Amino acid sequence: MASAFVVGDRFRNKVSEVLEHPNSSLPEELRTQLGVLLEKKEDQIILPFSIARQLKKYLQDEGHPFYLYELLEDSSLHLPKIVKPPRNPELVARLEVIKARLANEEYNKMTRNVNNQEMNRNGTLADFGQQVRSAKAVVVTVFNFLVTVVATFACSYMGSQYLFAETTARVISAVIATSVVGLAELYVLVRTMEGEFGEP
Template structure:
């Protein structure tokens, strides 16, 4: 291929444009290119034009074929040039990244604050609800005990006229009913606490 380029260069006395295009690829007498000793890539169209010039001066039997000229060569694909970023563009990108990071941080902090406020508000409301429930249960237990005591006290008059026995019967049944209702309420509250703990663990793992 170097011989074809050199021969075409010597024959291009009238075509200065093509001659200038072949100048960088013309080998030195030592066999190397003028720039350095490494092979240089040449465009396919330019090589074909040089071969046309050379074959124009040769008789048909001596004309060279493009396939033979390309033998031993390889295809060179120039790397894609990456556009250089200006300092203004880089600074603009950095400002956009900083703004996005700031918005993400504020969104995260605001989300935590809102969740914390909701948690505190729901905790206070839950405490008040629990206190009201406990007071209501205590009132119901006391009311049941008083009602049972009165019922037994007046019913016992049909069995005995002794006031001490009637008071003893009334107190015994009233305390029995109060203990039963307190046990039922305690069992129910224990079941509710276990359910809340399981639900809290499930939300924590999710």
């Protein structure tokens, strides 16, 4: 946080005039402080806010024709460098341990689904065999559905000859029976395939 000004040439010249003026009623303490500041041979003269306030009060009380802001037109704020305190080595060590633990937990979370025993050739063949069995079960279920529908149509068509003499009536009755059985089989097929794919 700023607590001083870096004064420019305008301030130096004006304050030098005030200090050299014989009729100046500048307080002795303020005169001494300003004299010490102007005698410095440094490139930057640092004017603390406390001295600037005293000078402003003096200018107001004496009714001088210039104001403090005019003296500080070519000045700037002095911002001290922030010195960071050294880090506690115990704290640094604890932070490193926590970082390592978090990284290890993240790694374990990413690799929890990886099983080293299943990455060999036997594990791969076992997975392939399980996939083949699942596909085989689906194919058998679909084939069973088709055979059941065709057999239902054939039985209904052949059996309806005892009830109907016309072919049209026999076909219609066979289609109705096949539709009923087909819908029932379709329901069973869907439930079976849901079970194969692990859906509820």
